Amino acid sequence: MGLNFSFIKSLHRASPVAVGAMDMVKDEIIYSSGHAEKILGYSKEELKKHSKNYFESIVHPDDKQKSREAISKLMESDVGEIIECTLRVKKSGGKYLTLLIRDIVFDRDDENSPVKFTTIVQDVSDVVALENKLNEKLEVIRKISYKNSHELRAPVANIIGLMSLMKEESFKTEFNAKIFNHLEETVAKLDEIIHDINNLSNT
Known part of the structure; x- marks a missing residue:
């Protein structure tokens, strides 16, 4: 049984x-499943208006060059080739969303030049925000690792060096020896912890 346009349209409307x-x-845009209007908050007429020059009017200024490069790749694409990019696109209220866009040419002229293409758009703003947060956390870890390696280990190494000089009989009394041994164990444990932190931050 063949699939009619109504079925395909309903499938698109049900898609996330x-x-x-x-x-x-x-x-200009010639078909929309309706989900783009919901994502961006534009009416069908506004979306069609914004579609001129491949939505450049609502693409983030810093992403316009990336958008142009994606269109150039699409114009030169082979049959069946999918062109993918992420762009920040402005909603009706002014806020920008990060969209994952995948385009594929489905109609070509007699000279095999692209005439029409299908575009699939997914809102990945939450994923990008999570990725940014993770990168921020990783940067904090890198800074802690640096401080651990350069600012914390150096004083500990100095203490260990001084303690080795203090291992002289003239220094040791029974009381001092107990304090010294306790201090030596504590510093050794601290040095071990520093090594463990370094190993964890480098994995």
């Missing part, structure tokens, strides 16, 4: 990603 199609000759 936005599905659309662009006419590269007319330079």
Whole structure:
């Protein structure tokens, strides 16, 4: 049994990603599953207006060059090749979302030049935000590791060196020897902990 357009349209509407199609000759969107409007908060008419020049009016200024490069790759793509990129795109309220965009040409002219393409869009803002938080935590760990290696280990090494000089009979009394042994064990344990932190931060 063949699948009619109504079925395909309902499938797109039920999908958690936005599905659309662009006419590269007319330079405008020719189909939208409706999910893009929900993600970005634009009406169908506003979305069509923004689709001129491949949505450049709502792409983040710092991502415009990336968008142009993706379109250039799409224009030169082979049959069946998928072009993927992430762009920050402005919602109707002014906030930017990070979108994962995958494009594929589905219609070409007699000279095999792209005429129309399908675009699949997914909001990955939460994933990017989580990745940024993880990178921030990793940077903190790297700073702690640096301080541990350069600022904490040096004084401990100095203490160990001084203690080796203090291992003279003239220094030791029975009372001092007990304090010295306790101090030596404590410093050795601290040095061991520092080594463990370094090993963990380097794995």
